[in-house]
Amino acid sequence: MNPAHHPEEARLMSYALGRLDPSFRLVLESHLAFCEVCRARVSESAAQVVDPVQDVPPQSLPEGLLSSLLSKVRALPAPAAPHCGRETLPLPASVWPLLPELASLRWQGALSPGFRFLRLPSPHSNAELLLLHLRKGCRFPKHGHLGVEQSMILCGGLQDEFGTLEAGDYEESSTDKVHRPMALPDEDCWLISSVEGGVRFSGWRSWFQV
Ligand SMILES: [Zn+2]
Structure with a gap:
């Protein structure tokens, strides 16, 4: 079942822009690991950021940000038990x-x-x-x-x-x-x-x- 309580849109956009504090980012990524809805919202936010129609030049993004984001929101691998x-x-x-x-x-x-x-x-x-x-x-x-x-x-x-x-x-x-x-x-x-x-x-x- 998908979670019922989600981050606000502004937090997801900050995440998509790479502007979250590292601790906040890990908590949010933990939620993304559970939440299909927010994974889709982050993908949409990332797509907006790199859409040339949005008048945001792609070169203004930190190098590798989009590929990094997309790799994180894909299914996570199964590691050993912690x-x-x-x-x-x-x-x-x-x-x-x-x-x-x-x-x-x-x-x-x-x-x-x-x-x-x-x-x-x-x-x-x-x-x-x-x-x-x-x-x-x-x-x-x-x-x-x-x-x-x-x-x-x-x-x-x-x-x-x-x-x-x-x-x-x-x-x-x-x-x-x-x-x-x-x-x-x-x-x-x-x-x-x-x-x-x-x-x-x-x-x-x-x-x-x-
Ligand atoms: Zn969510």
């Missing part, structure tokens, strides 16, 4: 190629029982890139966002005051959103998030710190 130490992560095969080498990373705890996260390497990014795991039925503490956060559900689902997100769904949260998400009761929830603002996220850091 491992983290002795653990095999139950992540959908469609996102394995998008994640870095996980075995050398260290899980970090939190004040919230049933919650853990990995900080993923994200060179040249202004945002933190996190892989988060919440056991089924567990809650995050209530929190707000001090910058833009983009998240994509990889497995399971989350529910909060604003609705339900399931595998493949994409969500962008701005600074005015305060919520208390809970993993759905039947399956552990895994998500990937890019969080803008770094150490200014004092509300988040208070429970991200070991």
Whole structure:
């Protein structure tokens, strides 16, 4: 089933133009791996950008951008299962190629029982890139966002005051959103998030710190 929650058109256009922050780009590409609709929207955006009728000279595009985009939105190859130490992560095969080498990373705890996260390497990014795991039925503490956060559900689902997100769904949260998400009761929830603002996220850091 295709996801129900998608990035806004402006985000997809920024992606097509190669202007997304690297962490945001990985989260968006995770969604594209699930979402046939958005893959088509990105292809359309890329085609518009290189259409000479649009009065945008093709030579203004970064070299290789279109071929790079098209290769990413095609079906992804099937890689080996991702491992983290002795653990095999139950992540959908469609996102394995998008994640870095996980075995050398260290899980970090939190004040919230049933919650853990990995900080993923994200060179040249202004945002933190996190892989988060919440056991089924567990809650995050209530929190707000001090910058833009983009998240994509990889497995399971989350529910909060604003609705339900399931595998493949994409969500962008701005600074005015305060919520208390809970993993759905039947399956552990895994998500990937890019969080803008770094150490200014004092509300988040208070429970991200070991
Ligand atoms: Zn989509």
